Amino acid sequence: MPDSAHPISVTVNGERHEHVVLGRQLLVHYLREVLGLKGTHIGCDSGNCGACTVICDGKAIKSCMQLAVQADGREVETVESLSEPLGPPNALQASFNRHHALQCGYCTPGMLMSATALLTEQEAPGEDEVRRGLKGNICRCTGYVNIVRAVQDAAGTLPEQSA
């Protein structure tokens, strides 16, 4: 039923939305194109790269691997939820800036959402935990060094000499 219509009700970044979506519509396309939340990106279409990572009911998920109808009744958070559009960055975003943890910025929203979920699940992840926690997010610019440092800094586990 790819072209069948389904009503959904989904809470995105604290705001409740009701729409009728096609059965085949991906959650990432719903977020980007129906809600206009274009911070969530698409990099591989196959669940490998994590550019589309959002947090759904508290867990990091890949929004290109879910249909919009699957988000019915759920709470979704995207990168746009991390700080006010005109306000200062949150602590994790500020740490990414301080450590030069982004270059082209395409992977960044997904990376931030995976890191946000990781920091919620683990109190003080060390380097190995951060690397494992970000395994599902590909970055082609940074070689991950500064991303790992930024997340560790936000978690308070960055060794002093690399701060």
Add this chain to the structure above:
Amino acid sequence: MSATRITTWRPPQTRPASVGRSVPRKEDGRLLKGQGTFADDVWMHRMGHVHFVRSPYAHARIVEIDVSKALALDGVYATLTGEEARQLTDRYTQIAPEPGGSAKDWCMAVEEARYQGEPVAAVLAESRELARDAAALVEVAYERLPHVLDAVQAAQEGQPLVHTEVGSNVGWHGVYDFGDVDWALERADHVVRIPRLHFHRFSSTPLECNAAVVNWDVGTGEVHVDSNNQMPQFAALFMAPALGVRTDQLRFSSQDIGGAFGLKLTSYTYLTALALLSRKAGRPAKWTEYRAEHLVGSCHGNERTFEEIEVPVMADGEILGFKAKAYDDVGAFMRYEPLGGVIFSQVLPGCYRFKHLQVDYRSVVTNKTPVGPNRGYSRLQHLWMVERIVDLVASELGFDPVELRKRNYIRREEFPYTTPNGCVYDSGDYHAMLDRALELVDAPRWRAAQASAAAEGSGKRIGIGIGSTLDSGTSNFGQARIINKNLPFSGNGEAAICRLDLQGEVSVALGTVPQGQSHETTTAQVVADVLGISPDEVLVRPGADSARNAYVAFSGTYASQFAVTGIGAALGAAQRVRDDLFTVAAAVLEATPEELVLIDGTISVDGDEDRALTFAEIANYVYANQGALPPEVADAVTLNHRHVYRAPFTVPDWKSKSGSLTLTYASQIHVCVVEVDDETGQTTILDYAAVDECGTPINPQVVEGQVHGAAAHGVAAALQETLEYDEDGQLLNGTFWDYHVVSAPDTPMFKTDNLPCPSPFTPTGSKGMGEGGGAPLHAVCSALQDALRGSGAVVTDSHNPTERVWRLVNEPVADGAARGVEVRSR
């Protein structure tokens, strides 16, 4: 009022320089909040979505294409076939001379499909999903043709031809011959022969695929290409004649680009097809490539096979040079090629004092995806061979690889160093960099660990490898004449516009097309220092737009040149604005320039603070109060300057294939420590150091970030990223499930250091950098070779996944040349 036009007045420094500091990036604000605008974020009213139909075969005749079922669907706006493209456009200009230049290349397959994934038809429809469904209804009848996949084989007689009109698969052939290598081979104490080395095909796969919205406005004639193409004027060079439009009506724009690495340079074929669809349907045409399309249908890095390598070596370890045959596999179309056939020669002797060099180079077409200039383009393949040569000389003749390199490296006191083919290496200190890299990993500790692992029989072996490489930057486009003497190119340049706006605000527009290289930040640093303000006060307009008029023919971000060309342009433009500021201030304040000081956006008479003008007040005089200025001053200033930086080049000599081909030579020396598991072939990186040299760094943190990124690409290519075809010419790595992009757990915590040797040739002493020169490919192969010491096994491929390493460790080593290397000694 005085009325002198001040030129290049340099006031004393009144605030700490911003250049040289790790200023936080200006780009980050929007990118961290998901507020960037990437190509797929652009939507236009009434636009349609495009889906391409692609050839399932490596080589096939297109018998018939029937689009009627697709067109019958409600909401399908238009279709386009290769045959229509042939009728509507001229074939693309070819860079190659005859014979390769006679290849016929359009934006889609005409009559024949020449690689799996080549677009044969396209559909424009009201939604992405409908376009895809409709494309599935396009019926194409194919008749399969014989194909050829290996460049060495394709270059022989009697093979299937990729382009019959060319008459050969060798699109270009040239011999680079400097010194007297045959004399050196006769005179040498040892000759090391390496029958074959293979540099594999891979891609740095930017995370953002190609994407564009193209709108052909038939009213104005403007074709607006809003895309992530990374070198728009290069694209225009091909598109404008093909489409029959003026270059100034091809408007290119982009804001944020999600990585490119050279692979978004040749997307003009797709942009052409979108333009045709837009004109046909009277609507904007939007296309966002799927990853599977990107892997099979955009472009790959160059694959290169080296054969018959011979290396003359003296008893004391002096390497006299080398001789080699190179077969560069460029895939089905030449497009950016055969530029690779000259670009490698920017670094012909690598980091070494080699005097006798001969490379017999062929650009060969095959039935595979066309190549594009992937990060480190054409130099990394060659430099990898050079480093394999040095390592194999060391291991075969019993030299220490560190001492052998130091024996042969160009020495610090020899810079500027002219290579046998006339290239001038500006500065460097390879010996100190190697020492520093060895120190960063604590090499003696690993040598001890290596010995104890071998003694214990632990089933694990440790190897320490070195990768010495060059990142040549700011190309002399005159080198194109070496592959085609009729190309009217030489020199290089870049444009920038600096403007003081109505209320004294400073903005800069760049001709470069950044893809993550922090141009907004580093440009602001340089301009801020010229104007005596903070980088925060400089607005560098994000992205690029040809409507800003800040471009020249070779504008763009590629070939490690921004720190020279882009910065040189911004610097010059800002200096012209500063001259205007002082001209107005001197006139209004009735002072001489020597009496004026510039502090925090205010020009005042030194020692008389009341006689002062802010930037805003000066702007007001120029824009809104001209009557109050002497006419000769009002006529002399604009506060809006376009400056073109011109790199100091002359035309290289196409006959001898020599000349100054690049302005700067950034260098990198990497040391890699690996552990190999004998039982599984698993290779683990235990330690890694990257020492780079790029002249005076503008922003050290940005430089380090580029080093990290290039290092990760190299490690990835060395161990896990490869693009391979089966015997039918089907790509085996068509998604990220099969193309194993490195993730966070795969990469080591690179240790880095930077040893600046300022370039004597550039505006700020900086060198272009960022491509990195593929050092990890050299270093990982070198470390594997070191881990195999004593076994006789030879690392002959740039790609060494677990299975290949297992075979090197566990399979019996062949005798003679079949082993991969042999030595003839006097």
